[in-house]
Amino acid sequence: MLRIAVPNKGALSDPASAMLHEAGYRQRKDRRELVLVDAANEVEFFFLRPRDIAVYVGSGRLDIGITGRDLLLDSGAAAEEIMQLGFGGSTFRYATRPGTAQEVTEFGGMTVATSFAGLVAKHLAEHGVDASVVRLDGAVETAIQLGVAEIIADVVETGTTLRQAGLEIIGEPILKSEAVVVRRAGAGVEEPKVQQFLRRMQGVLVARRYVMMDYDIRAEHLEKAVALTPGLESPTISPLHHEGWVAVRSMVPAVEAQQIMDELYELGARAILTTNIHACRI
Ligand SMILES: Nc1ncnc2c1ncn2[C@@H]1O[C@H](COP(=O)(O)OP(=O)(O)OP(=O)(O)O)[C@@H](O)[C@H]1O
Numbered sequence: 702m703l704r705i706a707v708p709n710k711g712a713l714s715d716p717a718s719a720m721l722h723e724a725g726y727r728q729r730k731d732r733r734e735l736v737l738v739d740a741a742n743e744v745e746f747f748f749l750r751p752r753d754i755a756v757y758v759g760s761g762r763l764d765i766g767i768t769g770r771d772l773l774l775d776s777g778a779a780a781e782e783i784m785q786l787g788f789g790g791s792t793f794r795y796a797t798r799p800g801t802a803q804e805v806t807e808f809g810g811m812t813v814a815t816s817f818a819g820l821v822a823k824h825l826a827e828h829g830v831d832a833s834v835v836r837l838d839g840a841v842e843t844a845i846q847l848g849v850a851e852i853i854a855d856v857v858e859t860g861t862t863l864r865q866a867g868l869e870i871i872g873e874p875i876l877k878s879e880a881v882v883v884r885r886a887g888a889g890v891e892e893p894k895v896q897q898f899l900r901r902m903q904g905v906l907v908a909r910r911y912v913m914m915d916y917d918i919r920a921e922h923l924e925k926a927v928a929l930t931p932g933l934e935s936p937t938i939s940p941l942h943h944e945g946w947v948a949v950r951s952m953v954p955a956v957e958a959q960q961i962m963d964e965l966y967e968l969g970a971r972a973i974l975t976t977n978i979h980a981c982r983i
């Protein structure tokens with residue numbers, strides 16, 4: 702059995718379960734379920750706090766976990782990122798009231814409030830800044846209003862929470878984060894059951910990002926058409942009954958599909974179709 706940790710709550714919980722479901726795994730129906738066995742796939746899921754996941758995986762008790770890169774690095778656990786999952790994107794940033802400081806080097810003697818004390822202490826030390834760090838559980842934006850800190854360091858997605866608290870971002874992001882798959886440091890990814898899990902997740906990423914495109918084109922325009930739709934490896938070309946024409950089948954990035962269809966049409970392609978990819982192994 703492959704033992705996998707999945708966020709039980711928070712911003713990563715629903716998208717992580719949705720992705721696992723798309724990869725063919727059973728997922729819980731009740732949010733109170735904390736352990737779920739998917740016997741058919743020989744996987745056991747443990748629904749844990751995202752902040753704790755790297756700790757469990759780092760200890761070697763669980764084979765694999767899904768968590769945020771920011772939480773992984775903050776934990777200091779002996780776990781490493783083995784795959785990016787393309788959701789839960791955020792930046793981790795300093796913010797303050799206008800006029801307090803413009804960059805991290807000006808924080809000397811100040812107090813920084815954060816839920817990510819490990820990350821912040823490391824970042825301050827790297828910049829040789831002697832500032833205090835206060836660890837809070839959440840809603841850290843309010844720490845400034847209540848006089849607990851002059852600076853905060855927190856997850857920023859849209860920036861709405863900061864704006865509403867009258868705070869402004871200081872400098873460049875400390876970190877860019879997203880949901881990642883983690884594994885005990887040094888454990889490698891060679892184990893067949895780990896390989897199979899990663900291939901399934903990779904299949905979901907590709908199925909989400911690409912569509913299948915089919916079209917017919919006169920053979921003399923084929924090279925130009927194929928340059929627009931090179932596919933992941935190489936497009937499939939089939940002869941058509943109608944002499945001088947061929948059918949092309951190729952995967953294209955979903956976000957570019959409409960543009961590519963316009964360009965193919967201009968080239969003389971016809972019967973241009975796109976279809977969603979339900980699942981794949983690349
Ligand atoms: N808008 C967001 N708010 C909070 N965390 C986000 C957001 N978008 C992505 N994330 C990521 O989710 C993880 C935070 O997990 P956490 O358990 O703190 O969830 P949460 O959404 O803050 O829930 P809660 O505060 O209820 O525990 C981090 O990796 C963070 O980068």
Ligand SMILES: O=P(O)(O)OC[C@H]1O[C@H](OP(=O)(O)OP(=O)(O)O)[C@H](O)[C@@H]1O
Pocket residue numbers: 838839840841842855856857858859860861862863
């Ligand atoms: O940039 P935004 O889109 O506004 O999102 C960022 C906010 O979301 C998170 O808060 P959360 O709802 O997790 O509450 P918490 O601070 O109590 O964890 C995070 O801590 C920020 O406050």
Ligand SMILES: [Mg+2]
Pocket residue numbers: 839
């Ligand atoms: Mg939160």
